[in-house]
Amino acid sequence: MSRVGVLLLNLGGPEQLEDVRPFLYNLFSDPEILRLPVQGLQKAFAWFISTLRASTSQENYRRIGGGSPLRRITEAQAKALQDDLKSKGQEAKIYIGMRYWHPFTDDAIANIKKDGIEELIILPLYPQFSISTSGSSFRLLEKLWTDDPDLQNIKYSVIPSWYDHPGYIASMSNLLKEELDQFENPDDVTVFFSAHGVPKSYVEEDGDPYQKEIESSTKLIMQTLQRPNPSVLAYQSRVGPKEWLQPYTDEVIVEIAEQGVKRMVVVPISFISEHIETLQEIDMEYRELALESGVEEFRRVPAPNIEPTFISALSNLVLNALAKPALDFSQVMHPAKQVKIYPQEQRAWGMTRAAERWNGRVAMVGFIGLIVELVSGHGPLHLIGLL
Numbered sequence: 212m213s214r215v216g217v218l219l220l221n222l223g224g225p226e227q228l229e230d231v232r233p234f235l236y237n238l239f240s241d242p243e244i245l246r247l248p249v250q251g252l253q254k255a256f257a258w259f260i261s262t263l264r265a266s267t268s269q270e271n272y273r274r275i276g277g278g279s280p281l282r283r284i285t286e287a288q289a290k291a292l293q294d295d296l297k298s299k300g301q302e303a304k305i306y307i308g309m310r311y312w313h314p315f316t317d318d319a320i321a322n323i324k325k326d327g328i329e330e331l332i333i334l335p336l337y338p339q340f341s342i343s344t345s346g347s348s349f350r351l352l353e354k355l356w357t358d359d360p361d362l363q364n365i366k367y368s369v370i371p372s373w374y375d376h377p378g379y380i381a382s383m384s385n386l387l388k389e390e391l392d393q394f395e396n397p398d399d400v401t402v403f404f405s406a407h408g409v410p411k412s413y414v415e416e417d418g419d420p421y422q423k424e425i426e427s428s429t430k431l432i433m434q435t436l437q438r439p440n441p442s443v444l445a446y447q448s449r450v451g452p453k454e455w456l457q458p459y460t461d462e463v464i465v466e467i468a469e470q471g472v473k474r475m476v477v478v479p480i481s482f483i484s485e486h487i488e489t490l491q492e493i494d495m496e497y498r499e500l501a502l503e504s505g506v507e508e509f510r511r512v513p514a515p516n517i518e519p520t521f522i523s524a525l526s527n528l529v530l531n532a533l534a535k536p537a538l539d540f541s542q543v544m545h546p547a548k549q550v551k552i553y554p555q556e557q558r559a560w561g562m563t564r565a566a567e568r569w570n571g572r573v574a575m576v577g578f579i580g581l582i583v584e585l586v587s588g589h590g591p592l593h594l595i596g597l598l
């Protein structure tokens with residue numbers, strides 16, 4: 212029997228307040244997250260935005276205890292998945308590869324090599340595919356595979372997305388049912404699906420299947436729930452001046468409250484672990500907004516974390532992938548055929564003379580802007596919504 216490994220992919224999160232700025236720098240350095248019209252300025256913009264956004268973001272992390280719980284929860288999921296696979300007769304070692312913070316994806320790959328893994332299943336901890344999440348991690352892995360001859364010996368298979376997996380849908384609808392049953396009249400409650408947003412251009416111009424997959428998940432959850440509750444879907448966590456997927460969560464909360472909704476339960480649909488967007492944005496910001504707008508009872512469905520049906524769904528995904536023909540990066544990065552993955556690796560980031568010169572100039576402009584913005588509390592980034 213070959214030595215099997217499972218690589219879990221996630222975004223990563225700062226573990227303490229000092230990590231926030233470098234974490235944001237890594238995030239905005241990724242052209243899959245921040246798409247700039249001009250080549251060569253990515254690092255300078257990442258430095259500029261991360262420096263300016265750090266204090267607001269730190270304040271949010273401070274409100275949830277001083278750091279993201281994402282690493283701790285992902286480690287618990289890894290352990291639970293290993294045990295569940297074992298109980299189904301499959302020995303496997305589980306690795307965690309985060310995109311923007313520790314444990315980083317390339318460290319996970321180094322451990323996979325060191326442990327002599329022969330067969331690897333790559334499982335993104337995002338049920339729905341987006342260019343900005345799974346797509347970004349797949350592109351990074353594809354580059355690691357292209358650059359490292361040792362990796363050619365590992366037989367790998369990628370799970371592109373699992374938004375319609377029956378075990379995931381069952382787990383989400385059970386968690387929703389349990390939360391609805393906390394209300395006095397469960398059938399009167401509005402079910403509010405809130406998904407992490409992405410810029411609208413990702414879906415409309417670049418063919419990101421994210422919105423379709425989110426919509427399918429919500430429909431399947433409601434069908435499985437078999438309750439008469441009204442439901443809505445909206446998108447949260449918008450960053451920057453561009454239009455993101457609509458409608459926006461904060462606007463819909465106010466609208467439904469004006470229409471007379473008094474009881475609502477929020478389902479954080481694109482998140483499978485508690486993190487800043489559930490603990491701070493939904494539990495604090497949106498709760499406050501809803502109550503101010505006239506909603507009387509506001510509850511949230513917990514993220515699945517290590518809920519047994521959910522972990523069992525993950526292990527079934529792994530077992531199916533082991534049994535089926537392998538899928539490689541080129542097959543999963545273009546699921547909707549026209550999906551465009553930003554050609555980051557074809558660019559000489561910061562390596563050309565011109566790019567270095569422009570990086571320096573932009574950093575200088577950024578530095579002056581930073582001083583003005585920090586002193587006055589006003590500036591272009593507050594204006595366009597990046598801070």
Ligand SMILES: C=CC1=C(C)c2cc3[nH]c(cc4nc(cc5[nH]c(cc1n2)c(C)c5CCC(=O)O)C(CCC(=O)O)=C4C)c(C)c3C=C
Pocket residue numbers: 222223224225238243244245264268279280281337341343344407408409410450481482485486487488
């Ligand atoms: C399905 C999940 C996610 C999508 C899609 C996504 C897209 C996306 N995110 C940003 C900007 C930020 N994301 C941040 C943190 C963050 N985002 C996700 C998930 C998705 N992002 C997670 C799991 C986390 C980590 C949370 C934690 O607990 O630490 C942040 C940092 C936090 C903050 O300052 O608000 C930013 C910024 C963009 C621009 C984007 C699509 C292009």
Ligand SMILES: [Fe+2]
Pocket residue numbers: 407448
């Ligand atoms: Fe995000």
Ligand SMILES: [Fe+2]
Pocket residue numbers: 448488492
């Ligand atoms: Fe946010």
